[in-house]
Amino acid sequence: METFGERYGPWALVAGGSEGLGAAFADDIAALGLNLLLVARRHGPLDHTASRIRDRYGVEVRTAAVDLGSALGLEEVTRLARLVEVGLLVCNAASSHEGPYFKASLVKYRQVIDVNCYGVLALIDACAPRMIERGHGGIIVMSSMAAFQGSPYVTVYSATKAFLLSLAEGLAVELKPKGVHVLACCPAVVRTPNYLASRPADAKPTPVDIEPDLAAREALRALGHRSLLIPGAKARMARAAMRLMPRGAAVSMMAGSTRAMYGE
Numbered sequence: 001m002e003t004f005g006e007r008y009g010p011w012a013l014v015a016g017g018s019e020g021l022g023a024a025f026a027d028d029i030a031a032l033g034l035n036l037l038l039v040a041r042r043h044g045p046l047d048h049t050a051s052r053i054r055d056r057y058g059v060e061v062r063t064a065a066v067d068l069g070s071a072l073g074l075e076e077v078t079r080l081a082r083l084v085e086v087g088l089l090v091c092n093a094a095s096s097h098e099g100p101y102f103k104a105s106l107v108k109y110r111q112v113i114d115v116n117c118y119g120v121l122a123l124i125d126a127c128a129p130r131m132i133e134r135g136h137g138g139i140i141v142m143s144s145m146a147a148f149q150g151s152p153y154v155t156v157y158s159a160t161k162a163f164l165l166s167l168a169e170g171l172a173v174e175l176k177p178k179g180v181h182v183l184a185c186c187p188a189v190v191r192t193p194n195y196l197a198s199r200p201a202d203a204k205p206t207p208v209d210i211e212p213d214l215a216a217r218e219a220l221r222a223l224g225h226r227s228l229l230i231p232g233a234k235a236r237m238a239r240a241a242m243r244l245m246p247r248g249a250a251v252s253m254m255a256g257s258t259r260a261m262y263g264e
């Protein structure tokens, strides 16, 4: 039986690996014995997470403080990724605008698309050809439950997550015969610091809230066994119910919760 490290090691690149769900992925992956290349924009949280993981698991951790929405950032991360054998890529960094569509500019939406769509393609381009050559590897693409229908007040973000879901599902079939496993991970609500900060201070937890470590653990377990995961048992039940609804009803239901948080 191959170990996780043999199949997906020796290095993992975690985009957005400094905080929230990305930091939870980094912890779990290091616990499985893989070295890490962590990518995010800010040095402070990156260095903090990297040294915590080095101390706790004794693996090698490298960091890249780059903007995955910029050409220079993508060049640098590609250069660093090609210095090591990346067997696992976690495309977790994301940009979003929460609020009415016309409260953000086209420039902001360009940035959301650059990070969430083109940035993910560039990361896959940097890592997957070598995985294919070696005949093994894994790619986790963080999508969202918002990908399954239009999601008002996070409209462009949800459209990019639909792109990522479709991308991962297609690639999963193309790359499976080459030994590379691809998983689309579609959480409902993960209680990450940034998500909690984006909610009104008095907002109560939703029934589908889960902690970042559960989402990361379920995704790493699912890799290689399926191509789509909704982490959290209650979120899976919610998705099963929403699948039965006419599409318009699902959009209205989504609007019910996003309007309360981000609407006018």
Ligand SMILES: NC(=O)c1ccc[n+]([C@@H]2O[C@H](COP(=O)([O-])OP(=O)(O)OC[C@H]3O[C@@H](n4cnc5c(N)ncnc54)[C@H](OP(=O)(O)O)[C@@H]3O)[C@@H](O)[C@H]2O)c1
Pocket (backbone or CB within 6 Å): 015, 016, 017, 018, 019, 020, 021, 022, 039, 040, 041, 042, 043, 045, 066, 067, 068, 069, 091, 092, 093, 094, 095, 115, 142, 143, 144, 145, 186, 187, 188, 189, 190, 191, 192, 193, 194, 195
């Ligand atoms: N939290 C949820 O409820 C939820 C639900 C569904 C799906 N998801 C998805 O799960 C993933 C993680 O969510 P999260 O809540 O943990 O996100 P987060 O707290 O916003 O963390 C994002 C990570 O990405 C980095 N990052 C953001 N923009 C970047 C950029 N332009 N270039 C490089 N790094 C960047 C951040 O560090 P810096 O700020 O220092 O760059 C941080 O490390 C995302 O793809 C999100 O869409 C989350």
